[in-house]
Amino acid sequence: MGKITVLALRIVLALGLAGSLFVQAVMVPLLAIDLNEAGPDVIAVRTPVIVIVLLGIVTVQVSMVCVWRLLSMVRRGTVFSRGAFRYVDIVIGAVAAAALLTFAMAVVLAPGEAVAPGIVLLLCGGALLVGGVALIVIVLRMLLAQALGMRAELDEVI
Numbered sequence: 001m002g003k004i005t006v007l008a009l010r011i012v013l014a015l016g017l018a019g020s021l022f023v024q025a026v027m028v029p030l031l032a033i034d035l036n037e038a039g040p041d042v043i044a045v046r047t048p049v050i051v052i053v054l055l056g057i058v059t060v061q062v063s064m065v066c067v068w069r070l071l072s073m074v075r076r077g078t079v080f081s082r083g084a085f086r087y088v089d090i091v092i093g094a095v096a097a098a099a100l101l102t103f104a105m106a107v108v109l110a111p112g113e114a115v116a117p118g119i120v121l122l123l124c125g126g127a128l129l130v131g132g133v134a135l136i137v138i139v140l141r142m143l144l145a146q147a148l149g150m151r152a153e154l155d156e157v158i
Helices: 003-036 046-076 083-109 117-157
Strands: none
Touching: 003 046, 046 083, 083 117
């Protein structure tokens, strides 16, 4: 991976982390205030919605930090080592948790008249897509394992 690509991805990750911290510190409290003023139907789901949103942001942050660590391993040339699996496994867990949180949001919003049924259906579809991303990362982990095995075989030959 080129130095420019690594630098560009680090900039994107830094901006993403800064943006997610801003959302946690400023936007989520504003959302809580808005939900308080929304009405009796919405007040019943206020706490679960806020918790799910905060946990969802944490899953994104965890994934970004792990990708940052993997980028550091790429730069050092150590990404094809057992240590990379720890970060990839954490990303898989975070993305799977994000899928479950998205589905949980749909379940929380489904009863009552606060949210249209189409929104709940969109959230369920989003949960399915996020779960698909977790499966893609699992496939990439298997490719990493194969590459690590091939590298070990090449080291034996050399």
